[in-house]
Amino acid sequence: MSLRVIVANLIVSIKSFYREKTAVFFTIAFPVLLILVFGTIFMNQDDVRFDFRVQDLDQTHLSAELVRTLELNEKFTITKVDPAINATQYARNNKLNLVVVIPKDFEISLIGRMTRNDLNASVTITYIYDPSSTSVSTKMQILNSVFAEMNQRMSGKPPFITPAEVSILNRNYRFIDFFVPGIIAMTVMTASLFGAVSVNAELRQKGVIRKLSTTPITHTDWILSNVLYQFLLSVLSTILILLVSYGVFNVSLQMSVWLPVFVVLDVFAFVGIGMILTRVAKEAESATAAANAIMFPMMFLSGTFFPVEMMPGFLQKFSRILPLYYVNEGLRASMIFGDNMIALRCSVIIGIFAAVVFVLGMMTTKWEEG
């Protein structure tokens, strides 16, 4: 092993990287953009407001009070609709997903219930809604709970069951806190997998590897310098992701030795897979296609963008055989929950996997022709 040779290779790789704008974009800018876009979308998910229209057909003091009560709910943004128009047609014409209609005899019925305790006195609030809308069911559920609470208060009895929330976390975490470790794991995976495929398949196809095999550089020098290069790129992109996450979204993550540990294991695991793919798929194009076929399921099924628990049972089982799942879980365990035991368990699993595929990759990568 020659340090001079490894450094020479590293210099060439770094120069090739920063002169290739597409590589810079996908390695550095793309994950940062993902953080910015998803972070912005989900930044205020706890303060989400639902807008809908209310048509008060009663136009009385008590019906106006009901509208005012709804307006006081900080989750709702309410616009009033002229009682003279057809609410269903109005919703269709204006592509509204929800119009709440207060019936004409609202005040009379309410007085009947309150003064005479007439249990037959009741009203029906109508939801005119668009079932194809993804958010309308949430709006209706929240409205239902608001009306249920009103009904319960009108009964004059205190509630029997009162829920109380106790978080297992020290503080409230937001979606962005969950998202950042996943993006770090995904970015390192993508750079390492495609880096290995590009270095081994494209350069072999172009004949560069054949030329290198007539120089003193050894197989080990070559692989080590490429792993080192992928590690440096991964460190760079991780630092940028964290800077943007802290600077723009004020994330609350715990930095510990687990972060570099998982980045290193992520690099070794996916460089190893890349080397094996290069050997199996002889052409650069087919190696890239195979890398894509591995990357996409890994990206979407191993809990990078959303928790694995949101997926159907069989997919959850499948996700647990994906190496990126253990990087995601390990990084979240250490960066969000500070759980060293889970981080240790995940690091052992991904460590064994990385060692196996990397050794296999080294064994299958050959410079000499037949």
Added chain:
Amino acid sequence: MTEEAEHAIHVERLTKRYGDLLAVNDMSFTVRKGEVFAFLGPNGAGKTTAVEIIETIRTPTSGKVSLLDMDVTKKKHKIVRRIGVLPQGFSSFDRITVRETIQYYSRLFSCRDSDIDGLIELANLADKSKEQFKNLSGGLRQRLGIAIALVNNPEVVFLDEPTTGLDPRARREVWDVLLGLKKKGKTVFLTTHYMEEAELLADTVAIIAKGSIVAMGSPMALIENNANYLVLTLQSVHETVFGIVRKMGFEPAHTTHNNIMVRVEHQDDVRNVLNAIKDAGASFLSLDVRKPNLEEVFLKLTGAALREDLADEVAQ
């Protein structure tokens, strides 16, 4: 000096098989130190396979190959430090400049004293030294490949098809660089399917066909020994000339519609043909008498042309 010490390369009964395909068949030859040795043969003849075994890129099926007195199958690490290789279809890192590429290979050989500027000058690349590899033309890439092959000041330089795919001007520029190497007394192992390249540059030519050496010697000796005749070409001939020459017992052939080519044994035959044309009152614009070239030697020895584009011409 012992015979071993005089030889840069010694190949004995080299054979390479790929399944049923016999790529190199029982080849034996030696290359003297300081000579330019050329493998001449068509594509698929086994030139590159044989040379890549000598360069340590491939392993032989059987036979012995010794390079600078070292077994190529056992001493790869030592051998690569003493040779320079321009592989067939040379390529490099797309976004690295000419100068950086030479520096990179110099570092791989741990050559602290590499004369980067000298190599750039030798390959006539001074005005392209800051150009990235992806922007270089085919000729410039080959010249860079040759500069890289020399970065460790090698004792033996292998150049595999250094001018294939280049236009005539680029080919001549590469030849100039190779002539410079020859002047420096480097041992050069060249593979080519251009007979003019072998004739111009090589001290010894081995003609390869179907994995075997069919003839070997200096270009002059190969021609003398294998094609002892003259080629008379008459240009813009009168239409009767073809019949006149044929009547004399020769076998003329049309190279273009009013040019004819005739193989004759002696200079007297040339004189006789010219006199017969004159006596018949026929005419021609100009004539050319030359010795056969390696292309014709190759055709005679193997029954096939070196290049497809020349097949028809040579057959005529």
